[in-house]
Amino acid sequence: MATGHFRHRIDITRRSLLAAAAALPARLSGAQASPPVIDAHCHAGLGETMTAPYTTRNDVDVTLRHMEEAGIGRTVIFPLINPTYEKANQEIADLCGRHPGKFIGFAKHDPETEAGRIRAMLRHEVESLGLKGLKLHKQPTREILDAVAEFGIPILYHPKEIAMFYPAADGYPQIPLIMAHLGSFESMNWNWHLEAIEIAKKHANVYLETSAVVAQQFLELAAKELGPDKLIFGSDGPDHDSRLELYKVRLLKLPAEAEAKVLGGNIARWLPKGSL
Amino acid sequence: MEEAGIAVSALVPPAKSASEKANQEIAAIVKRYPEKFLGFAIHNPEADRGRIREMLRHEVAGLGLKGVKVCRVPTREVLTAVAELRLPLLFHPAEPSDFHMIAQEFPQVPMIMVELGVTNREWAAHYEAIAIAQRYPNVYLGTAALSGYKYLELAAKELGAAKLIFASNAPERDSRVELRRVKLLHLAPADEAMVLGENISRLLASRV
Numbered sequence: 001m002a003t004g005h006f007r008h009r010i011d012i013t014r015r016s017l018l019a020a021a022a023a024l025p026a027r028l029s030g031a032q033a034s035p036p037v038i039d040a041h042c043h044a045g046l047g048e049t050m051t052a053p054y055t056t057r058n059d060v061d062v063t064l065r066h067m068e069e070a071g072i073g074r075t076v077i078f079p080l081i082n083p084t085y086e087k088a089n090q091e092i093a094d095l096c097g098r099h100p101g102k103f104i105g106f107a108k109h110d111p112e113t114e115a116g117r118i119r120a121m122l123r124h125e126v127e128s129l130g131l132k133g134l135k136l137h138k139q140p141t142r143e144i145l146d147a148v149a150e151f152g153i154p155i156l157y158h159p160k161e162i163a164m165f166y167p168a169a170d171g172y173p174q175i176p177l178i179m180a181h182l183g184s185f186e187s188m189n190w191n192w193h194l195e196a197i198e199i200a201k202k203h204a205n206v207y208l209e210t211s212a213v214v215a216q217q218f219l220e221l222a223a224k225e226l227g228p229d230k231l232i233f234g235s236d237g238p239d240h241d242s243r244l245e246l247y248k249v250r251l252l253k254l255p256a257e258a259e260a261k262v263l264g265g266n267i268a269r270w271l272p273k274g275s276l
Numbered sequence: 277m278e279e280a281g282i283a284v285s286a287l288v289p290p291a292k293s294a295s296e297k298a299n300q301e302i303a304a305i306v307k308r309y310p311e312k313f314l315g316f317a318i319h320n321p322e323a324d325r326g327r328i329r330e331m332l333r334h335e336v337a338g339l340g341l342k343g344v345k346v347c348r349v350p351t352r353e354v355l356t357a358v359a360e361l362r363l364p365l366l367f368h369p370a371e372p373s374d375f376h377m378i379a380q381e382f383p384q385v386p387m388i389m390v391e392l393g394v395t396n397r398e399w400a401a402h403y404e405a406i407a408i409a410q411r412y413p414n415v416y417l418g419t420a421a422l423s424g425y426k427y428l429e430l431a432a433k434e435l436g437a438a439k440l441i442f443a444s445n446a447p448e449r450d451s452r453v454e455l456r457r458v459k460l461l462h463l464a465p466a467d468e469a470m471v472l473g474e475n476i477s478r479l480l481a482s483r484v
Contacts, residue, residue: 053399216450241425247456 035276036073038104038264039242041156041180041211041234044077045091053239055081060095062238064102070243073264074276076156076234078106078135084113086121093129104275106133106156111141119147126151132275139164145172154270156180156209156234162195169203176270178207178232182222185236186214193218200230207266211236211245219248228258232267277312280452284311285444286476288345288366289318296331303339314480316343316366321351329357336361342480349374355382364479366390366418366443372404379412386479388441390418392427402427409439416475418443420454428457437467441475 042063047055058080067075077095079088089107096105107125109118125131134148136157148155149172158180159165169177183196193213200206200222208226211234213219222231233249235242249262268276277285287305289298295318302315317335319328335341344358345366355378358365364386369375372393379387393405409415409431417431419442431440444454458471 215448216453217448239426241460243460244425244453244457248450248453251450251452 034260035264035268037071037246038233038267038276039067039072039075039235039237039246040178040232040267041209042075042077042237042242043080043239044095044103045079045088047080048082048088058238060099060103063242064099066235066237066242067102070246072242072246074102074104075237075242076104076106076133076267078156079108081137082108083110085109089121089125089129089131093125093131096130104133104271105129105131106135107131108135108137109144111136111138111144115141115143118143119150122147122151126153126272132272140168145175148172149175153272154178154267158185159183162192162199165196165199165206169199169206173203173205175205176207177203177205178209178267180209180234181211181236182208182213182218184213186212187218190215190218193222197222197225200226206230207232209234210249210262212240213248216248216251220252223252223254223262228254228261229266231262233263277451280455282444282451282455283473285313285446285451286316286343286366287313288316291318291347291368292320293318295319295324299331299335299339299341303335303341306340315339315341316345317341318345318347319350319354321346321348321354325351325353328353329360332357332361332363336363350378352381355385358382359385362482364388364476369393372401372408375408375412375415379408379415383412383414386414386416386482387412388416388418388443388476388479390443391420391445392417392431399427402430406431406434409435415439416441416479418445419458419471420445420449425457425460429461432461432463432471437463437470438475440471442472 043054043058044060044063046057049055063075077092079085079092082088085108092105096103107122109121114121133154133156136155140155140157145168154176156178162183165179168175179196182193184190184192187193196208200208207230208222209232210219233246235245254262287302289302299317306313306315317332324331332344343364343366346354347368350365350367359382366388368390372389375387375389389405392402394401405417409417416439419428419440442455442458444451458468463471
């Protein structure tokens with residue numbers, strides 16, 4: 001493995017040099033710097049229940065290593081699945097503070113186990129802890145959506161079924177709603193990718209996030225039918241490798257301007273001021 | 277293939293095909309592009325029962341196919357014929373544990389477990405697949421790892437390059453992405469060459 005590590009390091013060096021060289025003309029001409037590559041979907045911290053990888057632990061050192069190798073400037077991090085999220089959200093804020101300029105923290109909440117307390121919690125997390133958005137696995141209640149609308153943050157939501165997206169998309173057009181996994185984690189239900197594309201077409205506030213789509217043809221279809229304004233790059237790291245997930249977006253071979261939107265420009269528009 | 281620099285792909289009929297017709301079709305495609313493809317026959321152990329040896333002999337000797345793919349646990353009839361013709365077996369199991377009995381009974385048949393053992397997207401199956409590959413010298417793992425890239429890294433670390441075989445499951449999955457998966461392991465060049473072709477070439481070369 002010694003040889004492998006050596007090659008790895010040379011790669012990074014060469015890549016950083018290339019990146020620095022590529023950035024040079026823009027700096028010299030004083031042109032507006034484009035946003036960094038932003039990975040919009042990544043888990044971090046400790047899980048309470050330890051029943052599966054996604055409830056146990058995600059190490060930010062792995063994420064940081066992948067970011068550096070792939071040239072990802074910022075990563076949106078949020079907790080693993082937990083019964084409640086007070087502690088886990090605090091941990092996210094701590095990780096953001098410990099690695100300045102690397103992470104954008106999102107809170108996570110459970111609409112059922114935390115019902116009644118969500119506005120107060122989210123207010124603290126946004127105003128005091130500096131978290132910039134909300135990640136959801138369960139269908140958002142009115143309580144959640146009202147609070148999110150009040151604080152002006154985006155939601156990244158992985159719905160159990162595509163239909164669960166409609167109430168929020170229809171009822172809260174002011175909230176940017178990002179659908180994780182192009183609607184279907186690991187393309188388990190490939191037809192959901194098609195439904196997700198339709199929802200994004202119909203709703204100005206709905207975006208599709210690219211992580212863990214294993215059937216590349218649906219990423220291609222989404223890019224073709226929706227255009228670059230509706231797609232947001234995410235990895236579902238660190239268990240899904242952001243180096244590979246970024247490569248999948250690059251393979252779409254979008255024009256540079258369109259690719260920059262997918263890789264950071266689109267989400268940057270919806271993040272609260274001071275996120276980058 | 278061209279874009280990624282993949283020289284040869286093993287073509288397998290779609291799952292659940294009627295084997296006779298599907299295998300003929302694969303053979304016809306291979307014949308049209310002999311330098312790009314090699315063909316694997318597909319068989320359904322139940323539907324083809326009683327005829328497998330005869331069919332497989334024809335597919336190998338007559339049609340030039342080089343291996344066998346099954347989607348159900350292969351019966352003794354299937355494995356006896358596969359062993360006789362010294363073919364590699366590609367098997368997409370419902371559970372990784374489907375490999376225990378067949379790997380014990382037919383240690384002379386090289387068996388490749390595709391997708392690092394996962395069909396139902398359960399992460400735990402990857403751990404089981406790695407343990408099974410560790411236990412049986414004749415079991416290899418295909419690299420198209422579904423539930424998280426880290427399991428392929430784990431397999432490379434625990435098993436070494438000799439037990440891994442690059443397999444994309446294209447065109448549903450993108451062979452460019454699947455090749456990238458292997459490259460990202462940053463293996464030493466000799467190890468990477470094993471995963472990307474030498475291992476499977478060796479298994480194919482043992483054919484009668």
